[in-house]
Amino acid sequence: MSTAGTWPWFARHEARLAWRDWLSIMTAGHRGRERTLALILIVFVAGMHLIAFGMVAPYAGIDNTAGKVRLIVITSGVLLSFSLMLSQAMESVTRGFYARADLDLILCSPIDAQKVFCVRIATTAIAISLMAVLLAAPFINVLAFEGGMHWFGAYAVILAMGATATAIAVALTVALFRTIGAKRTRFVAQIVAAVIGAAFVIGLQIGAIQYYGTLSRFALLESDTMVALAPGIDSIVWWPARAMLGDGLALAATISVGLLALATSIAAFSPRFADHAIAASGVSVGVTRQVRWSQRFRKLSPRRALRAKEFTLLRRDPWLLSQSLMQMLYLLPPALMLWHSFGEGSGPLVLMVPILVMASGQLSGGLAWLAISGEDAPDLVATAPVAAGEIIRAKVEAVMTCIAVVFVPFVLAIALTSMICAVVAAAGIVIAAASATQIQLWFRAQARRSQFRRRHTASRIATFAEAFSSITWAATAALAAAGSSVAVVTGLAGLGILAGTRLLRPPGR
């Protein structure tokens, strides 16, 4: 048993909270589901190993004598993972400043807050690394099984990446705090995190579109131009890739850099962490903007009032807007491709249609959650003299209006080149949006809007149904745009997913 107030004591406390938080997320807060969860995880891990076998087994023979093209591809994979880990770390560190759960208790206790923040930064690094390990483990295990033990070095590379990502995230967030202040840091940090997370993959896609007219990243990575531009084969740039391939020296160097970065970050920033947390708590989020008192009431029907309220709340919450519109970043490459391939026939457009349909489903799911479940004054709306059906209709209208605003320009642009693709895209966007909204209606659970990021914890069924529905409709739209009759089969599968989800909905919905 560790002594209260010591580092191990705090570490134990944090570990317990993190474990219970994770368990609560995975079981949606229902006790007694641990055994079911364990079974699901075993099946998931086994399934992932099978998928991994199909995907990476042919590459297991690669070792540290690999050529430049291989090193470029592996390094791009490392950078992609690192950008996602960095994005995740920035969100965690920002939450560390602003989430008040137990900060007030800790900061008013007679304990050195520096210890707490040291442990929290380290916990962030571990949590991010573990999440990446969970996703990468099947691939690493398959490579090790097929290619040899040297592949296990990839686990250590992931831990080093987690440590480095956390160190950079802490430095970036603190730098934002000091330059733009506590009030703006939360919002800006979220945007920066999103951009970092998406920038690498989007950048590669944009490069591929510009130079090769395709969305495939490999066209760019394996090109002669890239090989010519990349550093020499002995460059330290390839050390993380070489570490993954079992080069002992590169592995030791990668781990050392990661741990050193994390230690430096903890030593440099944890003493001031408490000051920033206190500054964040003192941020008045209120906007004391005064407008003219002569502003008039408008004549609003109940439905119009509800719609106007939804639009206003969304427009005025930049954090929420950035969260829900995050996936719109991924529409940048299709938009560029649309512009790039204008007038070249419908071929490239067929690739765009599923991306738009997928984005529509995902965006609708988020917006529908905000409008339907994320109602901050549920009792007020429920006690209004408006029929429940009318309230729901107004909220669905608000969601669909947002979807129309985002996607109509894309559909119109496609229509200039191919009317068939435009019609298919429009139909797919509407069906995917309607499906995601319907799933949210079936599984609605009252929550605060600020809990948006944790909306998936309310129902695993809804989360998976939403994802699979969007994927299926995207596939259907792609096949239909390509003129394949197999679209009928995937379309029926989409309907089957909806029917199955309907059967699993909570009673009374």
Next chain:
Amino acid sequence: MATDSPTSMQPASPAAVTLRNLTKSFDRRAVDGLDLTVRTGEFYSLLGPNGAGKTTTLRMIAGLLRPDAGSISVLGIDALADPVAAKRIMAWVSDEPMIYDKLTPFEYLEFIAGLWGMESAAAEASARHHIDWLGLTPHAHERCEGFSKGMRQKVALAGALVHDPRLIILDEPLTGLDAGSARLVKSVLRERVEAGCAVIMTTHILEVAERMADRIGVIARGRLIAEGTHDELRIQTGKHGTSLEDTFLTLVAEQDAA
């Protein structure tokens, strides 16, 4: 400004709320065959220990919960058969103010006016009146996110009053309010009662019930165990000259012992 003192009730006042055999169960029976009548122009305070069924009862009247059995009549309207008509004439205020952080009080009241289908000019006049009355004028066009608990509760109260309800249901509306805000809320409610509105309020602050309520209902284990003016409750317990706190604790203890 009205005083806190209760007004005398006219026995012939029509019923604003009539509950008959109201029953609701969750894991256990929360409300157990409750019969209750509140008249127009009456301030009725519903008291009871934690878990007695007060909030469940009020939420059923407000249309936020569906009873398992029984009937609810609001000013002659069957609230279970025609909930929209019943909601049109009532307002609900909970201990947690139901407001939107990103709206200003003015916009919040405009939203409520839209929900209640009010004519815009009348709604605006009413909104300005209530904003002014509750001392919110300097903050009418600031977003609510920076407001204190007291200010948030005042905004919620303005929202409840803006559509001129004939029945106001309040669940612990004074929780967390400072003395000034609490006094303002009490005086606003008293004024509405004098204008003929019925008010049903739960509170754990027995002094408030003692000073404001025309009649007090004591509920325990989902049942109404005593009802009347403070004097009538004293007589029922056989303890003359005692405070409402003593009377209440005696009634609840007797119920627990039974």
